[in-house]
Amino acid sequence: xxxLEDELKSALRREEPSVDFAAQVLARVEQSQRQRQAVRASWxxxxxxxxxxxxxxxxxxxxxxxxVLVTGxxxxxxxxxxxxxxxxxxxxxxLAFHIASAKLNVARKKVQENxxxxxxxxxxxxxx
Amino acid sequence: MPVPExxxxxxxxxxxxAFAELVRxxxxxxxxxxxxxxxxxxxxxxxxxxxxFHLYQNLSSIQSxxxxxxxxxxxxMHRCIDQTRRQRHRPQISLSDAPEPAAAVTSSDPMLAExxxxxxxxxxxxxxxxxxxRYQEDLGPAEIAEVMGLPVNTVKSHLRRALAILREKxxxxxGESIA
Numbered sequence: 001x002x003x004l005e006d007e008l009k010s011a012l013r014r015e016e017p018s019v020d021f022a023a024q025v026l027a028r029v030e031q032s033q034r035q036r037q038a039v040r041a042s043w044x045x046x047x048x049x050x051x052x053x054x055x056x057x058x059x060x061x062x063x064x065x066x067x068v069l070v071t072g073x074x075x076x077x078x079x080x081x082x083x084x085x086x087x088x089x090x091x092x093x094x095l096a097f098h099i100a101s102a103k104l105n106v107a108r109k110k111v112q113e114n115x116x117x118x119x120x121x122x123x124x125x126x127x128x
Numbered sequence: 129m130p131v132p133e134x135x136x137x138x139x140x141x142x143x144x145x146a147f148a149e150l151v152r153x154x155x156x157x158x159x160x161x162x163x164x165x166x167x168x169x170x171x172x173x174x175x176x177x178x179x180x181f182h183l184y185q186n187l188s189s190i191q192s193x194x195x196x197x198x199x200x201x202x203x204x205m206h207r208c209i210d211q212t213r214r215q216r217h218r219p220q221i222s223l224s225d226a227p228e229p230a231a232a233v234t235s236s237d238p239m240l241a242e243x244x245x246x247x248x249x250x251x252x253x254x255x256x257x258x259x260x261x262r263y264q265e266d267l268g269p270a271e272i273a274e275v276m277g278l279p280v281n282t283v284k285s286h287l288r289r290a291l292a293i294l295r296e297k298x299x300x301x302x303g304e305s306i307a
Binding site for chain 1: 144147148151152155156157159160163164172173176177180181184240241242244245248259260262263264266291294295298302304305306307
């Protein structure tokens with residue numbers, strides 16, 4: 001009698017791959033590491049070569065400085081203009097207050113004179 | 129036997145000789161699983177190499193030697209499923225249509241193992257994987273279910289049905305009763 005499960009265990013025993021299997025896996029790992037290093041190095045080189053040229057380095061630095069100065073100057077001019085506009089608006093408001101105040105004083109004086117005149121006429125009638 | 133914890137730690141730290149030791153320890157398992165499923169030695173070696181390469185890139189996620197074995201079995205099975213889906217040139221044969229060996233064999237016949245391997249190879253993908261994990265790797269249904277991501281009862285029923293078919297086909301050829 002054949003015992004199927006025992007026969008299956010025997011038939012399906014693990015088999016070894018080719019003798020250089022582990023070496024091939026390691027070669028693949030090393031190749032991928034080399035590729036990664038090469039990519040990293042090429043990026044470093046590209047960035048490095050830009051600054052390795054002395055003239056180009058100075059040009060880039062000068063251009064950056066010009067950009068900073070121009071931007072700063074423009075910002076300052078814009079600030080000054082806004083400040084002057086604010087001062088002008090303030091003066092206009094103050095002038096408006098002065099005019100309004102003068103008009104109110106005139107009106108108040110007239111009301112006061114009228115009321116004094118009325119009081120005087122009422123007093124005269126009473127004495128009579 | 130799983131590799132020592134120390135070998136695993138050294139591999140994770142980039143020690144290539146430790147990683148080579150780890151590959152040598154598990155190469156038979158990974159290769160045989162792939163070979164039984166794919167039925168192509170070259171393809172199985174290629175896939176096994178890819179699996180170890182993938183392992184090298186993910187060594188930091190392996191927590192223990194037993195986790196490593198589980199990881200390798202699981203990744204192998206999933207890669208084999210992907211591969212067979214991509215391939216699909218291998219004709220799918222139902223269990224009952226599996227080819228029968230040309231010559232009659234007996235239990236002491238050295239051909240018996242070869243006949244059994246052919247019968248297993250003719251099984252459809254899922255039962256073939258389950259039978260391989262059961263008898264090559266000596267895993268129980270619960271462990272197989274975990275590796276394959278299937279319910280335990282599904283694994284058990286596949287296994288029962290596959291064994292019944294194998295028993296029937298083998299008995300027809302040997303003329304002997306199969307236990």
